[in-house]
Amino acid sequence: MTISPLRQFVLAAALWLPAMFTVWFVLQTAVVYLPIRLAEFVLMSWMPEIFVSVGQEYHEIAYTYIVNLGQVPGLPGSRLAIEDQRNNVLVFCYGLPLLWGLVMATPLSWRSVGVQFVVGFVVLSATSAFGVIGAVLKTMAFGVRPAVQAALEPMGFGDAAVTAAAAAQNGIVGAMAEHGLSLDLIALLSQFGYLVLPAVVPAALWILMNRVFIESLVGWNREPDVVSDGLSGSAEDNSNP
Numbered sequence: 001m002t003i004s005p006l007r008q009f010v011l012a013a014a015l016w017l018p019a020m021f022t023v024w025f026v027l028q029t030a031v032v033y034l035p036i037r038l039a040e041f042v043l044m045s046w047m048p049e050i051f052v053s054v055g056q057e058y059h060e061i062a063y064t065y066i067v068n069l070g071q072v073p074g075l076p077g078s079r080l081a082i083e084d085q086r087n088n089v090l091v092f093c094y095g096l097p098l099l100w101g102l103v104m105a106t107p108l109s110w111r112s113v114g115v116q117f118v119v120g121f122v123v124l125s126a127t128s129a130f131g132v133i134g135a136v137l138k139t140m141a142f143g144v145r146p147a148v149q150a151a152l153e154p155m156g157f158g159d160a161a162v163t164a165a166a167a168a169q170n171g172i173v174g175a176m177a178e179h180g181l182s183l184d185l186i187a188l189l190s191q192f193g194y195l196v197l198p199a200v201v202p203a204a205l206w207i208l209m210n211r212v213f214i215e216s217l218v219g220w221n222r223e224p225d226v227v228s229d230g231l232s233g234s235a236e237d238n239s240n241p
Contacts, residue, residue, distance in 0.1 A: 006217050009105055017101035024097035028059040031096060032089040034121070036061050038129035043136065050140075050175055052081060059090040061132055067144055070167035074160040075152075080168070082147045087139060092131035092198055096124045099202035106210050116209050120202070127201050131193030138190040141176060141183055145169045 003011075024031055039061060040054040052064040064083045069075060099120040103113055145165040152161035173183065207214060 009217065012105035013101060016104040017098070020097035020101040020104065024093070028090050031093050032056065032059050034125040035089055035093060035128035035132055038126060039132040039136070042129070042133055047179060057086065059088060060086045061089050061136065062086050063136060065140060067148060067168035068171040069164040072160050072164045072167060074157060075164060080148060080151060082144065082151065085139060085147070087132065087135045089128070089132050092128040092135070092194060093124070095127070095198040095202035096121065099124065099206055102202070102206045106213055119209065120205060123205055124201060127197040131197060134186070134190035134193040137176070137181065137186045140172055141186050144172045
């Protein structure tokens, strides 16, 4: 029994996709390395007055940022470092094994496979970094109040911690606004980087890199002969009644 090229591709993809997701999970620290470095460069360059440090802890991005507490009576200072904040980066990188699985299922030379792997890693690392940046900004914008309270209440500041947390929230929102970011825009960018880019970019990138193969599957490489034959036949009939 002869299997069509389309069925061969679907079967190969069904085998390669789980294998690539396994590799992705095993190598998660290496997978998130470049997205974290890109996010670190953007955040530290874009908002140096807010971020103190950005780094990697296994598959997470770890960062410390500064908040202004205002003039709250009873506090030893007006600024506080919110330390050891983390976001899972791997959840933004699931497009990578998706692309690799599709590439492995495509009949290509090993050289072409290697090239597409590298191109995919670079492009998807950039889109993953976009999602990571959105997640960090969302965590700061919507989570600074409980973070400040969690940092101050164990020190015995009580009611002052609540007042300081509200001031820190206003300070972060104001700092984001100076960079052109509203709370609604931050939430939108975060969801776009988490839900849309990791799912859409791998498929679009695979299509762009394997257009010839896709055309061979669906027959887009040329116009059907029957259409041209029908048109020429009509012209002959009209000219020779």
